């Protein structure tokens with residue numbers, strides 16, 4: 095649709111909370127079909143970037159998706175354009191059943207048949223969710239909640255998935271499983287912007303990455319380049 | 334025995350009206366964690382809409398009921414937009430004080446237009462059936478059946494429709510709801526429309542059953558319905574219905590067997606005892622951890 099396959103373009107983005115500048119003049123692109131990762135320590139501004147993209151918080155600078163300026167579009171309509179944000183902490187509705195959580199995510203869609211097919215697809219990716227369909231979201235384990243959160247993103251039929259620390263609080267085995275599924279979803283055509291503190295795995299599956307420190311991008315490169323970078327090794331990969 | 338059943342019928346009638354009003358408090362609380370203290374006065378406005386439509390426009394019962402509900406629902410939505418929405422991120426106490434102010438405004442506005450109590454004409458022919466020693470009025474049956482019908486519809490909306498799903502999601506965490514593509518403002522408006530519309534219906538049914546209305550009629554009834562909502566578990570739709578019927582039963586039965594001046598005293602005492610035993614109400618649960 096737009097030049098050289100750029101799906102999401104972030105230009106000179108800044109986000110401030112009261113007096114704190116959480117994101118400071120950041121620019122980056124995500125091309126269609128990529129997995130791009132933003133890595134950085136706690137407080138670096140990763141979540142704030144995702145919140146700005148999905149329209150949850152005000153910002154200065156420009157964010158365009160498929161060439162369209164997102165500045166004055168409300169969060170609930172940005173979902174309809176094809177961006178799904180899986181927030182930090184997963185944001186599962188604990189008082190809704192698993193099935194209701196998934197159906198709610200399809201709120202803006204009218205294509206009943208495709209919705210049903212997507213639900214089936216989610217259940218194939220995450221068989222646990224089918225078993226637990228009638229249970230309340232709050233009853234799920236952390237790993238299952240993360241699966242449900244990704245499942246909801248798929249139910250919204252988004253092209254671009256914003257994933258905020260999907261590995262948070264999960265056991266290494268579960269983290270690997272989630273990352274495998276992220277890769278699978280990407281191969282099936284979804285573009286992914288992945289925010290992580292777990293730099294090791296995210297650089298492994300990402301085509302490109304950016305390193306964030308106190309609201310600024312300090313390094314960027316392909317996943318392999320960054321993995322090999324001494325500074326990244328020291329600060330994020332445990333030496 | 335017939336006397337008991339007679340009183341039980343009266344209790345159902347009063348209880349269903351309390352329940353309808355209590356639903357408005359509980360729905361708004363569920364979605365905004367705010368007590369809409371103007372709700373009792375919206376109930377009163379419903380009764381006055383009924384008066385206006387029935388007396389000046391000479392409408393029959395069904396259009397009077399539907400238009401009153403619609404009118405109160407619109408008023409509720411406007412109040413939310415103008416008075417409560419700007420305070421959504423303010424401390425809860427600001428919103429509560431604003432709600433009390435809105436209530437006073439509604440009372441005094443109505444008082445200015447209608448300084449004297451009004452009499453509602455009989456909108457329906459009231460037939461009394463006698464079954465053994467029991468006498469059942471058609472009005473009573475109508476009030477009970479209509480209220481229960483509205484409650485069943487509401488229960489269906491909350492638990493079985495997409496909009497109801499969105500309402501429940503907002504009551505859990507409204508910061509996440511936009512990420513599902515749902516407009517929080519629209520769902521809040523819808524909740525206000527339904528909650529206050531039911532209050533309007535209660536106003537119409539109440540003024541058919543007790544046909545003298547005045548601008549202050551919503552205060553006491555409103556407080557009582559609020560307590561019903563709390564006793565049932567504030568924020569819980571089925572709890573509000575249960576609370577309404579409990580209060581209706583207690584009031585009627587106390588008045589039937591004790592001097593009538595004891596009624597409110599005994600009723601409120603019982604409700605307080607219930608709250609001491611179940612601090613979150615009958616169906617309420619302490620807010621679960623959301624992390």
Ligand SMILES: Nc1ncnc2c1ncn2[C@@H]1O[C@H](COP(=O)(O)OP(=O)(O)O)[C@@H](O)[C@H]1O
Pocket residue numbers: 111112114115116134135136137138139140141142143
């Ligand atoms: N709602 C908020 N109010 C005030 N400050 C915030 C808020 N959210 C984040 N911050 C601050 O902004 C900075 C970046 O936070 P965040 O985007 O959450 O970083 P990360 O996701 O990388 O941990 C931090 O200093 C944090 O304290």
Ligand SMILES: [Mg+2]
Pocket residue numbers: 137140141142182258
């Ligand atoms: Mg974060």
